[in-house]
Amino acid sequence: xxxxxxxxxxxxxxxxxxxxxxxxxxxxxxxxxxxxxxxxxxxxxxxxxxxxxxxxxxxxxxxxxxxxxxxxxxxxxxxxxxxxxxxxxxxxxxxxxxxxxxxxxxxxxxxxxxxxxxxxxxxxxxxxxxxxxxxxxxxxxxxxxxxxxxxxxxxxxxxxxxxxxxxxxxxxxxxxxxxxxxxxxxxxxxxxxxxxxxxxxxxxxxxxxxxxxxxxxxxxxxxxxxxxxxxxxxxxxxxxxxxxxxxxxxxxxxxxxxxxxxxxxxxxxxxxxxxxxxxxxxxx
Numbered sequence: 001x002x003x004x005x006x007x008x009x010x011x012x013x014x015x016x017x018x019x020x021x022x023x024x025x026x027x028x029x030x031x032x033x034x035x036x037x038x039x040x041x042x043x044x045x046x047x048x049x050x051x052x053x054x055x056x057x058x059x060x061x062x063x064x065x066x067x068x069x070x071x072x073x074x075x076x077x078x079x080x081x082x083x084x085x086x087x088x089x090x091x092x093x094x095x096x097x098x099x100x101x102x103x104x105x106x107x108x109x110x111x112x113x114x115x116x117x118x119x120x121x122x123x124x125x126x127x128x129x130x131x132x133x134x135x136x137x138x139x140x141x142x143x144x145x146x147x148x149x150x151x152x153x154x155x156x157x158x159x160x161x162x163x164x165x166x167x168x169x170x171x172x173x174x175x176x177x178x179x180x181x182x183x184x185x186x187x188x189x190x191x192x193x194x195x196x197x198x199x200x201x202x203x204x205x206x207x208x209x210x211x212x213x214x215x216x217x218x219x220x221x222x223x224x225x226x227x228x229x230x231x232x233x234x235x236x237x238x239x240x241x242x243x244x245x246x247x248x249x250x251x252x253x254x255x256x257x258x259x260x261x262x263x264x265x266x267x268x269x270x271x272x273x274x275x276x277x278x279x280x281x282x283x284x
Contacts, residue, residue: 003243004055006128008148009042010115010139011060011075011085012094013067014228014268021101031099036067038074039096039268040115041137041161044229048236048258048272049135050078054243057081059126059148060140061114063092074269084126088117094139104224104263110162115140123147132243133157135235142167149173155243159235160187176242178235197238197252199231199259207252215249219260220281229268234259237278257281 017031038047046058058080062068064087071093075082094113100106123144128134133155136148139162149156149170160166160179163186171177174193184198196208204218237258241251257278265271273281 002053002055003133003240004057004131005046005049005239005243006057006059006126006131006134006148007042007046007049007136008059008118008123008126008128008134008140008144009045009137010040010094010110010112011043011058011062011071012040012096012110012113012115013037013071014039014096014098016098016100016226016228016267018100018266019102022099022105022107035267036070037267037270038071039098039228040071040094041139041159041232043071043075044232044268044272045135045137045159045236046080047074047078047269048229048233048262049240050075050080051272051274052237052240052258052278053275054240057084057126057128057131059084059118059123059128059144061086061088061118061122062094063087063114064089065092067093067095078269084122086122088114091117098228100226100228100266104227106226106228108228110139112139118144120144120147124151129153133239135159135239136170137161138164138166142170145170155239157235157239158193159231160184161231166190176239178231178238180231197255199234204256205234205252207248209248215252217249217253217256219256220284222260222264224263226266226271227263229271230259230263232268233262233272236272253282254278
């Protein structure tokens with residue numbers, strides 16, 4: 001049986017503009033082109049986990065606008081269960097404005113839209129407690145986040161992104177927290193969970209257990225194209241690998257590989273790797 005995972009989080013459409021370099025404050029640059037693609041940290045991680053072999057249920061909100069279908073297209077294609085995604089009349093589906101340069105660096109502005117309408121009841125109605133793990137991010141309000149923490153019976157993971165304060169009870173319940181250095185700073189002196197993964201970009205990641213480093217990994221060398229969903233690929237792969245019973249070092253190594261593959265491809269959900277692709281890059 002594959003591991004089961006409930007993802008409680010955001011669902012967006014990404015408007016991605018490709019330019020030679022990122023603009024400076026007050027500067028206008030010309031884009032080489034733009035694409036609309038499914039995104040949102042929650043949806044990205046749900047798709048990533050499904051492509052890695054997990055059985056996934058997505059809990060989130062979309063609007064009743066024309067973007068709602070596109071926002072769910074990647075999840076449906078990956079086999080994510082989407083029946084627990086309410087369509088709210090207003091506001092519209094979440095939208096992310098993303099600028100990507102020739103080096104794969106990006107700037108992102110998120111308009112939460114319908115994600116801000118996700119409620120405590122939406123989470124409790126979705127039966128997330130029946131899953132092996134519950135995974136959340138911070139593009140949703142605190143109430144559904146806290147409800148997911150309360151209902152989780154198995155592994156409860158928080159990807160502390162984007163950087164903002166997190167309710168104390170959520171952090172205290174978390175079995176695994178994933179953050180980069182900026183997000184770690186936003187957490188301040190809050191509890192870091194029994195397991196804490198600190199991502200270091202191109203330098204890889206390290207894993208702490210009760211404050212003690214237990215694993216460190218570097219990603220395989222790739223040519224960076226678009227880092228938009230690299231953190232989502234990393235988080236999903238780390239959670240799925242742990243659910244599969246892999247040891248800490250192997251799980252972290254696989255997560256770094258998944259993130260590297262995602263960064264080597266354009267777009268968010270289209271860039272997310274399968275388990276076979278992770279195996280292949282690690283075998284090189």
